[in-house]
Each structure stands twice: as C-alpha cells, then as structure tokens.
Amino acid sequence: MKRILVWDLPVRLGHWLMVGGFALAWATGDSESLRLVHVFAGSTVMAVAAYRLLWGILGSKHARFASFVRGPRQAAGYLKSLLRARPPHYAGHNPAAGLAIVLLLGLGLASGASGWLTYQEIGGEWLEEFHEFLTGLMLGVVGVHLLGVLVGSLAHRENLVWAMVTGRKLGEPEEAIRGPRVVAALMLLAWTAAAAWWLSR
C-alpha cells in the first residue's frame, strides 16, 4: 500500500468547517451577547451538511454515500474487528465512520433547523428544548467519533486526523481519486458563506 489521495477538497474543507462551526456554536450557546455568532456558526454547520448531501451523490469516489454507508450491523462488526490483531483496512471511510457521518450530518441539519426556527420565534419552547437535546446528542456522537478516530489511527498505524487535512491515506494506487476537486470546494465556500449569511439575518 502507498499513500494515495482519498479525500477530495470539498470533503476536507466541509469537515473542518463543520468542526469549527459546531465548536463555536457550542461555546456560544448560552451567551446572549454572542447570539449572532451562535446563529452564524450553527447556520454554517447546516449549510455544510446540506452541501455534503449533494456531494455524497456527485462527489468523487470516496465521498459518495454509496461507497461507505453501510448498515449498523456492519459498523458493529468493524468495531469488533478492531479488537482483533488485524482489522480490515479501508482506503475510504470504514463502516463505523460511515455511520458516524450519517448521524452527524443528520444531527447537524436537525439541530441547525431547530435552532434557526427557535431564533425566528417559530415553534415555541418545546423546539428550543428539542434543539438543546439534539445538540447534546450531537456532542455525544462527536465524542464517539473522536474515540473511533483515535482507535482507528492506532489500529492501522495511520494518522487519520492528518489524513483529513492532506487527503492522503494508505491504499492501493487504483483506489486513489484523480484530483482534489478545487472548483467544487470553492463552490462549497461560496454556498456556505451565502447560506450562513442569509440564515443568520
């Protein structure tokens, strides 16, 4: 196996935008003076997640949902295999990571939408409570995801955090993607800026 390009730029940029947006939204959740920052950060998460849905269909090989979304049974099977000496290696997302991605995208959209509706004073108090429940759940999934990244990195002796920065992972040469998809990444930036601005008016 060699180090090959696996994650295109929209995947990586979207990932780190979501990290930043979620962290900022979480940090400012209780603050009234930073309310606009909170709404903008949450809107960023929502906008990136929405783009990712489209990119999961139109994106490069390892970005497409069809290439990595598996059922919970396969995810559990992969997690069990981590306990053994040689877990199966995936060039793209492993089945457990695939499950985390689906959950985080879903929760990013749902917590963003519930927060936005609360901010627009549509939906009332139950929605505000629901928003807090969803973001708490999302933090929990983030925690499990981080643990999975740590365990996966150790099991495969591969720095998966750095792979999400450079896009390069271990794999067979024929599994590599051809290019980083710069134009789609610029479109992601433009879309996210516009959508987050519009949502936080």
Place this chain on the structure above:
Amino acid sequence: MQRILIPILLAGSAAAGAATPQQLMQDYTEQAVRQAPGYQPSARRGAELYSRRFAVSEKMPACTACHTDAPAQAGRHVVTGKAIKPLAPRAEAARFTDPAKTEKWFRRNCTEVLGRECSAAEKADFILFLTEGL
C-alpha cells in the same frame, strides 16, 4: 377512577410548569433562609439588582440593557434587535411560572450579566420586585 386521574392531572400540570411566581419566590426564600437564617425577600433589593450596572458584559451591562428600565414594558434584545415580552408577571402572566425554565434563565443571564450565578436570596428578591413592583 379519581385515584388514577388526579395523579395524572397533577403530573400534567407539573410538566407544564404550572407554578405561580409567588410559589417560586417562596421556594427561593426557603433556600435562602437555609443559607442565612432570618432572610426576608425585599422588593427594594430586587429593584436594585435589576437596575444595577455590573458592566461585566460590554453589550449587556445590566438587566435593563434588554429589559428596559420598566420591566412591565416590552424589551428589546440589544444585539439581535428582537422584541422581548415584558419580564414582569403583572404584564406577562407566563413569566416565572415554570421552575425549570426560571432556573435555566437565571443561570444563563446571571452568568452573563453579573459574571456569576445568582444566589437564592437574589432570585427571591428579584421575583418579588417583578411581581409586586416597589
């Protein structure tokens, strides 16, 4: 039938947070007395707390920044510009009728405006002032 229905109705009203501001003030008063025997709630202290300028937060130096000098009037969020219903129960009947919500917003807003959580005594004073005025 009644033995079944009454607990259900009671549970329903508790879930909806159906308390009165007087009950909430009484709860906080009892807490405050446990901490400092002889404590009695005071609307004057509540008014002083309401209008005191803590200046911990630049944009929200005091309660009045958003809730205005007159808590029976509608306020305005100083950052988002959104309207805020009156804080005083005499103008907005739903205020201070849900213990969990009351605790949540005391925690959030005291931390931001005072730079610390409010004591039970301060909460009782505050609710007394907002309920009865001076």
